[in-house]
Amino acid sequence: AQSVTQPDIHITVSEGASLELRCNYSYGATPYLFWYVQSPGQGLQLLLKYFSGDTLVQGIKGFEAEFKRSQSSFNLRKPSVHWSDAAEYFCAVGSYNTDKLIFGTGTRLQVFP
Amino acid sequence: SQTIHQWPATLVQPVGSPLSLECTVEGTSNPNLYWYRQAAGRGLQLLFYSVGIGQISSEVPQNLSASRPQDRQFILSSKKLLLSDSGFYLCATDRAGTGELFFGEGSRLTVL
Numbered sequence: 001a002q003s004v005t006q007p008d009i010h011i012t013v014s015e016g017a018s019l020e021l022r023c024n025y026s027y028g029a030t031p032y033l034f035w036y037v038q039s040p041g042q043g044l045q046l047l048l049k050y051f052s053g054d055t056l057v058q059g060i061k062g063f064e065a066e067f068k069r070s071q072s073s074f075n076l077r078k079p080s081v082h083w084s085d086a087a088e089y090f091c092a093v094g095s096y097n098t099d100k101l102i103f104g105t106g107t108r109l110q111v112f113p
Numbered sequence: 114s115q116t117i118h119q120w121p122a123t124l125v126q127p128v129g130s131p132l133s134l135e136c137t138v139e140g141t142s143n144p145n146l147y148w149y150r151q152a153a154g155r156g157l158q159l160l161f162y163s164v165g166i167g168q169i170s171s172e173v174p175q176n177l178s179a180s181r182p183q184d185r186q187f188i189l190s191s192k193k194l195l196l197s198d199s200g201f202y203l204c205a206t207d208r209a210g211t212g213e214l215f216f217g218e219g220s221r222l223t224v225l
Contacts, residue, residue, distance in 0.1 A: 032211065032212050034212075034214075036216075041219070041221070042219065043117075043218045044157075044203065044205075044214070046213060046214075049213060090156065090157065094211075095212065100162065100212070101212050103156045105155060105156035
């Protein structure tokens with residue numbers, strides 16, 4: 001079955017610390033992978049996406065993610081977190097022949113000063 | 114680029130009352146449109162999907178319905194709301210052929 005797992009429901013980090021949010025997927029076709037961010041009470045904004053090519057992709061706001069096919073993972077990273085990064089983060093998977101994304105349940109990031 | 118407008122932004126309704134949430138899209142023609150629901154502590158659940166006027170696919174059985182009366186208008190409705198209909202409703206469109214979604218700002222529905 002197609003699914004996306006974000007094993008961490010809630011993560012707390014100090015400002016300036018590094019961050020890694022985990023995402024694992026199960027998908028029958030070659031995946032397209034996405035990370036979205038949602039600030040409280042807002043819609044979702046695309047952080048970055050992977051379609052093909054270089055497995056390390058750069059996104060907005062200093063985020064990056066690495067696609068590891070052997071591990072079925074697409075973890076999101078940031079070397080130094082800012083207080084404004086506090087939000088909920090969603091990983092999603094799709095493919096070229098479908099218009100529907102499958103979302104993970106999200107990881108809520110809290111940043112302490 | 115695509116812009117999605119949703120209204121109302123917040124809504125408090127009693128159980129058994131009707132519902133109408135509206136979504137309009139600018140900057141694109143013949144878009145694919147989606148309604149998602151985000152319940153507290155849960156991820157995004159795809160409710161409805163539309164590839165064109167009058168064409169609606171329902172992803173899960175529920176108390177809600179959707180309509181697409183115009184190319185860039187997508188409406189989420191209910192005749193009688195349930196407590197379980199409370200949540201944050203997001204309208205979205207996609208970039209053709211990629212699956213990448215663009216979301217509206219959402220409508221928060223509280224059913225009392």
